[in-house]
Amino acid sequence: MKRAILSCNGLDKPEGSVAREVAIRAAEATEGEIICPVLLNRAPARYKKVISDSSLIVIDGCSTRCATKLAMGLDAKVERKAMVSDAVKASGKPLESSLRLQPNGLALAQSMVEELVRSLNAPAAPAEPLAEFEAPTEYLAVTHDKFEFRIPVVDYAFNENDVWVRVLDGVARVGISDYMQQRLTDISYFDPPKTGTAVDQFGELGSVESAKATFEIISPVSGTVVRVNPAVIENPALINEDPYGSGWLVEIKLTDFAQDQQLLLDGATYADVVKRKAAEE
Amino acid sequence: MADTTFMGVPREKIPWFPTIDYDKCTFCMECDAFCPHRVFERRENGTRLVVANPTNCVVFCRACAKTCGPDALSFPNKPEIIALIKQVRERESAK
Numbered sequence: 001m002k003r004a005i006l007s008c009n010g011l012d013k014p015e016g017s018v019a020r021e022v023a024i025r026a027a028e029a030t031e032g033e034i035i036c037p038v039l040l041n042r043a044p045a046r047y048k049k050v051i052s053d054s055s056l057i058v059i060d061g062c063s064t065r066c067a068t069k070l071a072m073g074l075d076a077k078v079e080r081k082a083m084v085s086d087a088v089k090a091s092g093k094p095l096e097s098s099l100r101l102q103p104n105g106l107a108l109a110q111s112m113v114e115e116l117v118r119s120l121n122a123p124a125a126p127a128e129p130l131a132e133f134e135a136p137t138e139y140l141a142v143t144h145d146k147f148e149f150r151i152p153v154v155d156y157a158f159n160e161n162d163v164w165v166r167v168l169d170g171v172a173r174v175g176i177s178d179y180m181q182q183r184l185t186d187i188s189y190f191d192p193p194k195t196g197t198a199v200d201q202f203g204e205l206g207s208v209e210s211a212k213a214t215f216e217i218i219s220p221v222s223g224t225v226v227r228v229n230p231a232v233i234e235n236p237a238l239i240n241e242d243p244y245g246s247g248w249l250v251e252i253k254l255t256d257f258a259q260d261q262q263l264l265l266d267g268a269t270y271a272d273v274v275k276r277k278a279a280e281e
Numbered sequence: 282m283a284d285t286t287f288m289g290v291p292r293e294k295i296p297w298f299p300t301i302d303y304d305k306c307t308f309c310m311e312c313d314a315f316c317p318h319r320v321f322e323r324r325e326n327g328t329r330l331v332v333a334n335p336t337n338c339v340v341f342c343r344a345c346a347k348t349c350g351p352d353a354l355s356f357p358n359k360p361e362i363i364a365l366i367k368q369v370r371e372r373e374s375a376k
Binding site: 160200203214 | 309315339343344352359360
């Protein structure tokens with residue numbers, strides 16, 4: 001599939017200038033077509049064919065995420081995303097204040113493109129599963145208005161941030177609850193954590209996005225991210241279709257699950273939390 | 282909302298909520314438009330913004346900060362809050 005790059009245009013902030021540079025270099029590296037966000041906004045028909053024939057690389061300058069918001073308004077497949085302000089924080093080197101690219105900005109653009117190309121070229125085949133998880137069979141149901149939220153009764157534990165965990169042989173599989181996927185509605189993107197990242201309980205495990213909201217995944221356990229679900233990267237709608245099964249997000253090699261368990265809820269207790277949250281909405 | 286808890290700890294005992302850096306905030310209201318929990322409130326005919334309902338904030342959620350272009354929202358140190366939650370829970374279970 002061809003690629004197209006939808007980026008922040010970078011006229012009023014240094015982060016934008018870097019985003020623009022990343023877009024140009026990413027287009028060169030992937031032989032992709034650059035979509036002008038201004039023209040897209042003004043005359044979307046211009047890019048209709050490009051968008052239907054391509055997977056998108058979306059590059060935001062800052063957390064206003066103009067490029068992401070434009071992408072959400074399209075019927076487009078988003079393959080990768082990058083954000084300059086996050087990359088600045090991760091690099092530890094502040095950007096120069098000039099709107100023209102300076103050495104730090106150029107170096108950042110270079111490293112962001114290298115990272116992007118590396119992730120696009122990464123082999124699609126995942127590492128071997130460390131444990132075999134079977135789909136849940138028994139559920140509790142919490143009903144609110146016309147909605148029904150399902151919660152597995154056995155083997156699953158939850159945090160109050162609507163993230164589930166299931167443990168087998170020292171490996172935890174993590175995903176979001178049926179309640180949260182229904183609140184988010186159609187999920188269009190999963191921004192995963194890097195494999196090999198160490199995470200604390202209640203630390204961040206990336207995020208999922210829908211047109212309605214961005215949901216930060218709060219880790220129910222502490223450990224090391226060993227695998228990201230490739231099927232969900234390819235098709236984020238799996239999270240909506242099967243949140244406790246094929247829509248799992250990451251696997252984590254545990255460091256101290258006994259300790260983590262002190263701050264986890266069983267299905268019945270989480271059902272009470274869902275009841276309360278649904279009533280408060 | 283006064284009777285809500287997080288991990289069994291009364292919500293008002295957990296100081297987790299955003300702080301607005303008014304030197305950075307441009308009052309674009311993206312955070313307020315995003316947050317479904319009415320943590321923020323607009324004042325002065327919608328030209329100013331305050332954290333009006335801090336205990337409505339979902340503990341450990343920082344999603345509003347991710348909507349903030351000028352990076353004007355900050356949250357407390359997470360490990361310190363976790364330690365505090367554990368401390369209160371231990372105290373409660375010892376009673």
